[in-house]
Amino acid sequence: QVHLVQSEAEVKKPGASVKVSCKASGYSFSGWFMHWVRQAPGQGLEWMGRINPTSGETNLAQKFQGRVTMTRDTSISTAYMDLSGLTSDDTAIYYCARESSWTDYWGQGTLVTVSS
Amino acid sequence: DIQMTQSPSTLSASIGDRVTITCRASQNINNWLAWLQQRPGKAPKLLIYKASSLESGVPSRFSGSGYGTEFTLTISSLQPDDFATYYCQQYYNYGYTFGQGTKLEIK
Numbered sequence: 300q301v302h303l304v305q306s307e308a309e310v311k312k313p314g315a316s317v318k319v320s321c322k323a324s325g326y327s328f329s330g331w332f333m334h335w336v337r338q339a340p341g342q343g344l345e346w347m348g349r350i351n352p353t354s355g356e357t358n359l360a361q362k363f364q365g366r367v368t369m370t371r372d373t374s375i376s377t378a379y380m381d382l383s384g385l386t387s388d389d390t391a392i393y394y395c396a397r398e399s400s401w402t403d404y405w406g407q408g409t410l411v412t413v414s415s
Numbered sequence: 416d417i418q419m420t421q422s423p424s425t426l427s428a429s430i431g432d433r434v435t436i437t438c439r440a441s442q443n444i445n446n447w448l449a450w451l452q453q454r455p456g457k458a459p460k461l462l463i464y465k466a467s468s469l470e471s472g473v474p475s476r477f478s479g480s481g482y483g484t485e486f487t488l489t490i491s492s493l494q495p496d497d498f499a500t501y502y503c504q505q506y507y508n509y510g511y512t513f514g515q516g517t518k519l520e521i522k
Contacts, residue, residue: 304501314445328430334511336459342445342503343514343515343516344451344453344459344502344504344513344516346511346512346513347484347503349478349511355457358509360510361416376455383517394458394459396459398463398506400447400464401447401449401461401464401465401504401506402449402451402459402461402504402506403461404461405458405459405460406458407458408458411456
């Protein structure tokens, strides 16, 4: 049974960075890309990028290039998304999602609040 | 990036109604389209992939169709659990863009 369990909510100040984790279980972590998607309050879903857990190669949405780093630790089946230079516009729920070409399993989401 | 446009943005319907949501892509995406359902406070849930394939465990009242640039999600007989927001997502190329969502409300 596939599960993606994300880290707890975070509150950050403007200009800071946040690192969200996504621990996978129930399948072979290295075999499936992991995506990151965010959702601002009351808004729709926004694709941020994905990571190949085997190679570590990433594909990022142009909007986030230079500000987002996606990494993974295969020894503990965990993917990470690091977002720097936070502003109030980054206040959102951040989701990880496994790719089977389409995104089939999603984490529960991590609320990141950016506030001074 | 490929733009995905859903219509309508909001849809009011009653239990037992048949409803259809449309998703249009700005360019051809073959059948590389998924539909997701999101209930308030919950993560999105996959309903349909490859435009018309029903995800395991999803009720058969949900169906998808389309190819190329125009796609539809149909719910044949609305149930109370179906009142949620629905998103289409293309996975034809990077960007994996979503539609803006369709909120299905109780009339």
